Amino acid sequence: MSASAGSVLSLFELTLSQGILYYFNIINDTCNESWKNRSKLPERTTIDADTIALLERLSLVDCANKLGIATLEAAIEFADQIHQVDTVGVEPLITVLEDFHLILREDQVVQDCTKVETLSNASITEEDYFVAPPEKQGFIRKNLRREWFNNIVINSEICMFLDEDLSATFSFANNFCDNTLPFGLAQEFPLYDMNQQAGINYNVLNEALEFDRFFLPKDKICLNSTIFLPANDSLPFFHKWQKQRRMWWRKFSPNPGRYSLTDIKIDNKSFQSVDIVAKYSWGNQIVERLYISPNCDNADEVQHQFKKHNKTIEACKVVSEVSLNSLFLNTICDAYEESEYKGNSRTFFRFHRKLAPYRISLTLAASSPETKDELNDLALYLTKQLRANNVSTLYLFNRTCSASKDSWVQFDELGIPYNVALDENTLKNGVIFLRSRDTTLKEEVHVSELISYVNQLFKNY
Structure with a gap:
């Protein structure tokens, strides 16, 4: 320069x-x-x-x-x-604390602790850096829980209440709505403890969801929603609810036709149930169970009375049961894909943009140490900016590849929707390549416009 x-x-x-x-x-x-x-x-x-x-x-x-x-x-x-400004006779400023004497010391290198000793305090390290411990719940499980919560609670047309205590929340919701229907409850709790939750046959759910057999009982989590409705409105709502839940599964799937509804089963107590199944080459997997119960009483309580237009009415409940582990494992199986690309076999995960563990990854292509350092600085800056805008970003610091190598392969295998490629030309003209996992196409974007462009990509998903 x-x-x-x-x-x-x-x-x-x-x-x-x-x-x-x-x-x-x-x-x-x-x-x-x-x-x-x-x-x-x-x-x-x-x-x-x-x-x-x-x-x-x-x-x-x-x-x-x-x-x-x-x-x-x-x-x-x-x-x-x-x-x-006339600075003649003005001494250089050493400290802003002009009223205090600044104590200086000899500039001598003192090494109290070596790098090896410092890094030994970390449970996980990457090259010469500390690695923060992973979350107890992985990224995909966290994203799935969030999307289920948004669909059941936030975007619901019915007033929904979220809590772990069914009886207490039911009483609060009932009083809050002045004994007027409809309203609903959304819950998340361990499956192994579900027998204590009255009125819900969790043993049947545990046996039906075949994906759950791959997890320990203590790790099984149930996502449950129960909607209380007037008896006359419950059956039409039940049919509508089946279609809405099937649409939710299809929304996040790269293969929407995989999901279908089974025939309705009716027992001798007018208990109607239907399953949402995912079709795989090895057989159908039940991913969600829906049922309608002709009463809404809880096991140890008398049936609650509801009113409509100042009249006492009977109520039914429509229940949706999903295992978080089955939801997670089904998402993995559904997203896995093998295809041909340029004559070679290409294996990757086609996660939906909202479910992917990371939305953006960064790769560098540098031919010299000096260029590598500059690209590292730029990549770190972009990573911080993307994360500040709530875009989960993966950057493997100080890791570069040759310009000719398909550096995006490992990130496709992780299911990351987009990859940002920085090379030596980026330092000259500020242009980066944004590659799509699904289309394998690249487009040129200036670094100053990357944040706004990425936000636009994820805005409508």
């Missing part, structure tokens, strides 16, 4: 800081007017195309237009006023 370009960059960065601008405003208001004499100022700086390209690369600010250049030149001219 030339001296002139470095000075322009420094002044440019200073003028972007509110604190520096405030300092310059004080100079304008309090200093001698002669400092504003244009004849005493340096010649107005002009910005050429090479300087603009350099500033865009280093600051990630898009200045490639007449208005941006004019604003930048005006900012530099404004900053030039500081050259008029």
